[in-house]
Amino acid sequence: MNIGIIGTGSIGTVLTEAFITSSALLPENIYIYNRSPEKALQLRSSFPGVQFCQSVDQVTKKAKLLFVCVRQPDLKQLLETISPLLTTEHCVISTASAVSTDQMEAILSCSCGRVIPSVTNSAASGGILYTFGQSCHSNWQITILRLLKQISGIVFEADDKVVRAASDLTGCGPAFFSKMACMYADQAVHYGLTKEEAEQLAVHMMIGLGDMLKKKEWTLETLTERTAAKGGVTGRGIAVIDSYAGELFSLLCRMTQQKAAEDRKEASAAFGIKN
Numbered sequence: 001m002n003i004g005i006i007g008t009g010s011i012g013t014v015l016t017e018a019f020i021t022s023s024a025l026l027p028e029n030i031y032i033y034n035r036s037p038e039k040a041l042q043l044r045s046s047f048p049g050v051q052f053c054q055s056v057d058q059v060t061k062k063a064k065l066l067f068v069c070v071r072q073p074d075l076k077q078l079l080e081t082i083s084p085l086l087t088t089e090h091c092v093i094s095t096a097s098a099v100s101t102d103q104m105e106a107i108l109s110c111s112c113g114r115v116i117p118s119v120t121n122s123a124a125s126g127g128i129l130y131t132f133g134q135s136c137h138s139n140w141q142i143t144i145l146r147l148l149k150q151i152s153g154i155v156f157e158a159d160d161k162v163v164r165a166a167s168d169l170t171g172c173g174p175a176f177f178s179k180m181a182c183m184y185a186d187q188a189v190h191y192g193l194t195k196e197e198a199e200q201l202a203v204h205m206m207i208g209l210g211d212m213l214k215k216k217e218w219t220l221e222t223l224t225e226r227t228a229a230k231g232g233v234t235g236r237g238i239a240v241i242d243s244y245a246g247e248l249f250s251l252l253c254r255m256t257q258q259k260a261a262e263d264r265k266e267a268s269a270a271f272g273i274k275n
Contacts (some may be wrong), residue, residue: 001029001143004063006056006078008034008043011095012069014117015151022045022124024150031062056253060085065143066094067115072263073095076270078106088109091140097163097171101133103271111136113144116163118170122152127170128152160275162224164260167255176252180208 005012005023009245016032019025027049033056034040042242044050053059059066068077074143086092094104104112112133120126128148132141148155158166168176185198193201212218228234266273 001027001065002031002051002063002084003029004033004059005067005069006033006059006066006082007069008032009069009071010039010119011117012067013043014119014122015067015069015095016043016047016050018117018124018151019147020050020120021122022151024147031059033059054259060090064089065091067093067095067138069095071269072098075099076107079104081106083108091126091136091144094145096267097129097167098275099267099271100160100275101131101136101274103267103273103275105133105135106271106273109135111140113140114156114163115144115148116167116171118152119174120153120170124151125153126174127154127156127166129156129158129163129170131157148158157187164257165253168256172256177206182230 002013003019005011005016008016011033012032016030019030020027027047028051030047031051031053032043033053034043037052040052044052051062053062066082068075075094078091081090083195084237086108088110091113092108093113093115095115097109097114097116097187099114101112104114105265108133114131114133116129118126118128121128128151130144130148132144143201145155156166156170180200181202185193185195187203188198188201189195209223212223214222224238228238268274
């Protein structure tokens with residue numbers, strides 16, 4: 001099966017890499033297009049065999065399953081551009097979290113859906129979110145879910161009510177937790193470690209944590225309980241986190257929800273359909 005990826009920025013690159021490194025698809029079965037050809041050609045140089053297309057018209061002719069990975073402000077115009085090129089056999093998947101499948105279906109007459117990838121999918125791990133439109137044929141749903149399971153650790157159906165909160169954990173989470181690990185390592189430098197040593201220890205702590213969580217007997221809660229002995233250093237550290245970090249994450253979630261509301265408002269204005 002051939003797929004098309006329209007837009008080879010960060011999200012389009014993640015999907016391309018995920019499909020290839022997981023062996024979900026052969027490079028020869030992936031057709032890419034970007035408004036700036038240089039980005040698409042650079043991606044092809046990283047993955048020899050990937051098919052470079054010079055127009056969206058070419059992509060729609062070569063592939064029936066299309067992943068549209070463009071910025072939200074550019075999405076409506078792109079959907080209007082490709083709509084005349086599509087048949088009922090096509091399926092279009094958007095990666096814009098604030099654009100609903102109802103809004104997509106107002107423009108397209110084929111199967112539609114939404115997928116929110118994570119950078120962790122490049123390692124065939126982490127979470128990936130999906131929503132199918134009312135028009136999405138069951139055969140396409142089966143095909144897409146099969147692909148998503150090959151490039152992730154968990155495939156989660158996220159409707160418009162929960163997609164932002166879920167995306168905070170799967171999509172933004174790697175950046176958020178990496179930033180916190182860097183800040184933690186920076187503090188350790190004040191107590192004798194070099195920056196390189198601190199970052200190496202932090203990275204391998206996170207790798208080890210992930211490996212432990214892969215084992216079913218471990219959960220986030222049991223890991224905390226098993227490593228935080230009462231009266232010990234870790235226990236005192238947990239007390240500090242309990243006292244101060246709650247407000248941080250509350251503020252973080254409020255901020256992302258506010259940004260999502262702004263994005264939904266913009267999408268509703270652009271598509272003429274309330275999200």
